[in-house]
Amino acid sequence: MVIKDRVLEVYPDNVSAELIAHTRYITALTPQILGDAAMLAVDPDFHAKLKNGGVMAAGWNFGCNSSREWAPAALYHSGVKLLIARSFARIFYRSAINIGLVIMECPNITEWVKRGDELETDVATGAIRNITAGVSGKGTVLPESLLRIMTAGGLMEVLKAESGKK
Amino acid sequence: MTITEKIMARAAGLSSVTPGEIVDVQVDRVFSHEKLGPLFFDKFRELGLTVWDKERAILFADHGNPPSKASDADLIVKTGKFAEDYELPFYNGEGICHQLMPEKGYVLPGTVVVGTDSHTTTYGALGAFSTGFGSTETAWIFNKGKIWMKVPHTLLFKVSGKLGAGVMGKDLALHIMKLLGPDGANYRAIEYTGGAVKALSLDGRMSVCNMAVEAGAKNGVIEADGKVEAFLKGRTDQAYEMVKSDPDAVYEKVFEIDGDSLPPTVALPGSSSNSAPVGEAVGTPFTRALLGTCTNGRMEDFRVAAAILKGRKVHSKVRLQVIPASRGIFRQCIDEGLVQIFLDAGAIWCNPNCGPCAGGHYGLLGKDEVCVSTSNRNMPGRMGDSSAKIFLASPAVVAASAVNGKITDPRDYL
Known part of the structure; x- marks a missing residue:
């Protein structure tokens, strides 16, 4: 899976799952409401920025604290195509893969990408090319089984295939 | 292993x-x-x-x-x-x-x-x-x-x-x-x-x-x-x-x-890792206090807080909300006479639930309100408005501070 798109913003360290999908905006658990709530408590301009690029970059420990799957779900439904962070908090990391939000860990990403840069990222090989700045880097590659879950649209899709329904 | x-x-x-x-x-x-x-x-x-x-x-x-x-x-x-x-x-x-x-x-x-x-x-x-x-x-x-x-x-x-x-x-x-x-x-x-x-x-x-x-x-x-x-x-x-x-x-x-030299410790607003000995926060005024949640809504927590509140009143500017973690704890607090102590002190006694800790309901914080809470998280917006400030502390610190209207070292009240 290769994703070519612009960086909508570079977010700081320790962005909390609570703020990625804040309780005050989640009035019901629908894709529309979740997507609209994404990042509002962190960055009120998130949705405007998303019009200029579908790639999010972030620092260490993205998605920390709460276990709320609302957080990766909000990003997924908002239309984020790829999220690259220096590291992720454990529950967020698993949940993102399990709902099919495309994520990648790259320990130095915030050092060589900035808002507006165009990136070409190959999720299967970890290769990240910053076309705008003319530099490249490498992200962590997921084990084959997890990569399959993430790119298939998540764990429920795997269960669906297993249960013979489509 | x-x-x-x-x-x-x-x-x-x-x-x-x-x-x-x-x-x-x-x-x-x-x-x-x-x-x-x-x-x-x-x-x-x-x-x-x-x-x-x-x-x-x-x-x-x-x-x-x-x-x-x-x-x-x-x-x-x-x-x-x-x-x-x-x-x-x-x-x-x-x-x-x-x-x-x-x-x-x-x-x-x-x-x-x-x-x-x-x-x-x-x-x-x-x-x-x-x-x-x-x-x-x-x-x-x-x-x-x-x-x-x-x-x-x-x-x-x-x-x-x-x-x-x-x-x-x-x-x-x-x-x-x-x-x-x-x-x-x-x-x-x-x-x-x-x-x-x-x-x-x-x-x-x-x-x-x-x-x-x-x-x-x-x-x-x-x-x-x-x-x-x-x-x-x-x-x-x-x-x-x-x-x-x-x-x-x-x-x-x-x-x-x-362990012998560990002082009462509070987390300053923003992150639970912003913690410091209570002395660094002593004297900070606040108006909201929360005693409860999955971190500190249990018998020892209420016994310690009640021992401090017994015969004292919650400060007139403070709203102290007390939430037991379960019905069983609520019942035991009645049996031990603790509910009486909290009510006499002027606290609000609530039904068992997560309370305002997760920011959903029941005692949320408005603009610029300052709360001292026994809960576990204090990032901006956790309990309501993003401008509200949350100090995390033990039940002893919350009880002593609620009496004083300012963050207080509970050892002064033992």
């Missing part, structure tokens, strides 16, 4: 495991609640899935109960309906999952307990391996009873001596947050040991393990002992094993803390 490695090995059907190894773990109990279960209920039905063991999957309505919004009411109805259709135990309004899971005998030493809540780490206080998962993976566990996990490296905290008067498990938890920072234990297990940990009550140990996740830990764990056995008496008839770490267990890092 460490406690965590031993429990994971047993649950994976292996004689031993090593950190970094990915294993398929058999879960003993799994739970969800009305805020995060509804994210998978529809899909679960649509796919025609079944629950692997009806006595091992438990549901709660605790985060916003009774609901203050119709949309919250809908989530509770949905959770109740799922429990009814799949014939699962459902606790609706009886208290917080992290108190009821141990209280109802669902958490035993040596077992694996998981759920859709980050504070599932609490049960390590009973010598269990317990950790949080997202909703989708929890659906998988409801269906299969198994889940893959990476065996974590373990950080060991040795706390020597004995915590002083007016110093509680919560102070230790906040002090450890300072040492680790918000991601210092990411993907790792934390094991707590030493004389000061052994001397803690089970309630105090639950506060400590509750906050393990705030440093990113997969789980927090304390070797089970007679205090755990005493608690479980009459709550379970199942046999269990009190797992101990081997003398030659390998730890990634060992931290030593002198």
